[in-house]
Amino acid sequence: MRRHFGYVAPCTRMPPESLVSGCGKRAKQIFQDGQWPDSEEGLRDGMLRLWRRKLKIVSELANGPEACVTDVPDDDLEDRLLLGKGFQSFIDCLAEGAKVQLDDPVKEVSQDGTGVTMKLRSGKSFRGSFGIVTAPSGVLAELHPDSAIQFQPELPEDKRRALRRLSIPYRGASTHEKVVLRWPKSDPFVAAKLAPPGAALQFETTDVRFHFLNLHKYGREGQLLCHIWGDANWEEHSSLGDEELALHVVNGLRAMFPKDG
Structure with missing residues (x-):
């Protein structure tokens, strides 16, 4: 049974800047183009050729692991690149011929x-x-x-x-936590903030505790990811339960969009 090593996101899931050379104006045009990437002639075929070349290179490596793309991805709109036993393949390659000492720091x-x-x-x-x-x-x-x-x-x-x-300030301190917020696709907040053409990939806030990533733009419809940084000097954070933490995140979001409740 193969393990996932990484994935190749289809064009519809990739930020425009990663596929389009040129200025931000071109990227903005893509955001406003509901038919992209199909509207960009040759882009999809070009990306497929690129991925096939990469797979060919990996498969031709001496003693390299088997490489393929799964036919049935775990998630909709996602093609997964499989590489042998996953990341273990790289570890085995690096460790070949080396003396490894474990459990003795x-x-x-x-x-x-x-x-x-x-x-x-x-x-x-x-x-x-x-x-x-x-x-x-x-x-x-x-x-x-x-x-x-x-x-x-x-x-x-x-x-x-x-x-x-x-480093973190002390042993046991929080480093990085993620909170995923989900709304029904029909929710007004999704239509107004997450889904419209030109909606931001990231939402800026003056609250240094949080960083919001618009997962809707990456194909996770109705979802917003909140990063909580361990270096934000939020000392109360480590003592909060899940529900209390989620409430702080929601209140931070309400402060950013007061008209949306």
Whole structure:
């Protein structure tokens, strides 16, 4: 059984800017064209040729996974590109011939003039001419002693400041949450704000907690996605239940569109 690796959205689901070269004026014209992409001669056939070329390239890779497009997508208007076992195919490819150490995190990274030594929690160590550290920013910011990595010599102060800015403020803090709002397709709000020609892909708001994405324009009819950012200094957020959180989002939306209730 294949797993989904990624998907190729049909033309009707893709933002115009990703398919049309040129200025924003052309993209605006497309939004106001209810027959697009069929009205743009050759676009659909051109995209099909592009996807077929990509599939051919993937299938010809040495020892590469099988590539195909599913005939029955999970969602309407969506064609899914399947790649072998999914993302595991890439992991297996990268790990081929490499020694992988699991369940033994790095606790210390030491660098000198001849190379890098990484010491694990178990006491084991590995030596190499260089090292690549891809730990999360919260680990590198030493939010908790159990996961912290000691660097010798210490990281420069400017890098430590950058890590603290990139990281969540404390262990367990929220980072990013999504709330999906749904209306019946016949709802006046959908007709007035989500569906009309020229409706925005994203709705701007002065409320720094939220960012609204118009999913209706991507084929999810009557749906709006609210991103809640963990760096918005909304300290109350982590203590709210689902219903309370949804109410804050709805109130934020009402503040943006007071005439729509």
